[in-house]
Each structure stands twice: as C-alpha cells, then as structure tokens.
Amino acid sequence: xxxxxxxxxxxxxxxxxxxxxxxxxxxxxxxxxxxxxxxxxxxxxxxxxxxxxxxxxxxxxxxxxxxxxxxxxxxxxxxxxxxxxxxxxxxxxxxxxxxxxxxxxxxxxxxxxxxxxxxxxxxxxxxxxxxxxxxxxxxxxxxxxxxxxxxxxxxxxxxxxxxxxxxxxxxxxxxxxxxxxxxxxxxxxxxxxxxxxxxxxxxxxxxxxxxxxxxxxxxxxxxxxxxxxxxxxxxxx
Numbered sequence: 001x002x003x004x005x006x007x008x009x010x011x012x013x014x015x016x017x018x019x020x021x022x023x024x025x026x027x028x029x030x031x032x033x034x035x036x037x038x039x040x041x042x043x044x045x046x047x048x049x050x051x052x053x054x055x056x057x058x059x060x061x062x063x064x065x066x067x068x069x070x071x072x073x074x075x076x077x078x079x080x081x082x083x084x085x086x087x088x089x090x091x092x093x094x095x096x097x098x099x100x101x102x103x104x105x106x107x108x109x110x111x112x113x114x115x116x117x118x119x120x121x122x123x124x125x126x127x128x129x130x131x132x133x134x135x136x137x138x139x140x141x142x143x144x145x146x147x148x149x150x151x152x153x154x155x156x157x158x159x160x161x162x163x164x165x166x167x168x169x170x171x172x173x174x175x176x177x178x179x180x181x182x183x184x185x186x187x188x189x190x191x192x193x194x195x196x197x198x199x200x201x202x203x204x205x206x207x208x209x210x211x212x213x214x215x216x217x218x219x220x221x222x223x224x225x226x227x228x229x230x231x232x233x234x235x236x237x
Contacts, residue, residue, distance in 0.1 A: 032062065094183065110221045128207065187232035
C-alpha cells in the first residue's frame with residue numbers, strides 16, 4: 001500500500017502517504033492500519049520515525065491509537081470537528097489579532113447573511129424575530145444585561161449560519177461564536193451605547209434577511225463587523 005520514504009523527511013512522508021490514503025478512501029473509517037512491523041517495512045523507516053508520524057496523524061484527528069490486546073491505529077472519519085477545535089483554541093487564546101479576526105468574519109458573515117436571506121424557511125425567520133425580541137429585553141436591563149445580550153447575539157448569528165445550509169460556514173462560525181467572548185471581554189468597551197448600536201445592527205440585518213434582500217443583508221453584516229472591530233481596536237491601543 002505504501003512506498004519507501006526519503007530519509008531526509010521520513011516522518012512527514014509517512015504522514016502524507018497515510019493521510020492521502022484516508023482522503024482517497026483507500027483507508028476507510030473504522031479500519032485499522034497494518035501492524036507496526038509491517039508499516040516499518042513498507043515505509044522503510046525506524047520504529048521511532050513511524051511512531052512520530054502516527055502521533056502527528058492522531059493530533060490531526062485522522063487516526064485513534066488504541067493500546068492493549070485489541071489495540072492499533074484506527075482510522076477516524078474525516079469531519080469538521082478537528083478544524084473547529086483548532087480554530088476555537090486560536091480564538092480563545094487570542095492568538096489571532098482583532099483586525100485579522102474582523103477581516104475573516106467580514107467576508108464570511110456577509111456571505112452567510114446573504115445565503116440566509118435566500119435559503120431561510122418560515123420557521124427560521126420566526127426564530128430570528130424571537131431572538132431579536134429576546135435581545136431587546138436584555139438591552140432594557142442596561143449594563144446588567146450585557147452578558148445575556150451577548151449570548152443572544154451569538155445565538156442569532158448562529159441561527160443565520162444554520163440558515164445558510166453550508167456545513168463549512170456552520171462549523172467555522174460555531175467555533176468563532178463559542179469562543180469570541182474572550183475578545184469582547186478584553187477589547188470591547190462595556191456600555192449601553194455599544195449594546196444599543198449592536199441591537200440596531202441586528203434589527204436591520206434581521207429585517208433584510210426576513211425581507212429576502214440578500215445584498216442588503218450582506219452589506220449590513222459586513223458593516224456590523226467593521227464597526228465593532230473599530231471599537232475593539234480603539235480599546236486595544
């Protein structure tokens with residue numbers, strides 16, 4: 001199944017060959033890699049090199065290494081879980097600058113809002129209006145309702161992502177919104193003015209989406225991200 005590797009980049013070659021076999025479907029989810037001795041012979045590598053490659057594949061979420069009598073390297077199903085986990089760590093640790101995060105979100109959330117306007121069902125539109133009402137109730141509480149308002153804001157954005165029907169948008173934005181609170185806490189000034197502006201943006205976006213106006217929804221979502229990133233950059237200076 002596998003070829004001998006170049007010794008100058010041995011473990012990387014092992015990783016790439018096994019990874020390609022998984023992506024191509026040669027290795028199926030739930031199946032087991034050949035025994036360690038057989039893999040060493042096929043690749044022409046040492047035990048240490050092979051184990052290093054297997055650890056990398058496990059970190060990527062492509063295999064699960066089990067110990068014991070029934071142990072071995074089991075092929076995992078390729079899905080968006082690992083991507084979400086890695087992106088979540090980057091955001092939660094604030095490894096990404098507020099500006100980079102805003103640039104990333106601007107295009108993505110604009111596209112999501114446009115797709116939501118085009119693809120959303122009646123029950124989706126009703127959910128958006130309920131979440132908007134919920135946000136308004138928290139807004140009336142002032143600073144005391146800040147955290148609850150932000151949670152509702154996140155739920156509304158995730159509702160838009162699910163309305164897009166795009167698995168990648170859903171997976172990536174789920175990771176963003178479940179972890180972005182660390183940026184709000186460190187960079188976004190707390191105050192009723194901020195909440196009021198946020199609510200006005202949400203209300204306008206919901207109106208455009210429920211009105212099936214895709215391009216207006218796109219522009220409003222992008223402007224929303226730009227404005228609030230400007231607030232975060234001001235506090236970061």
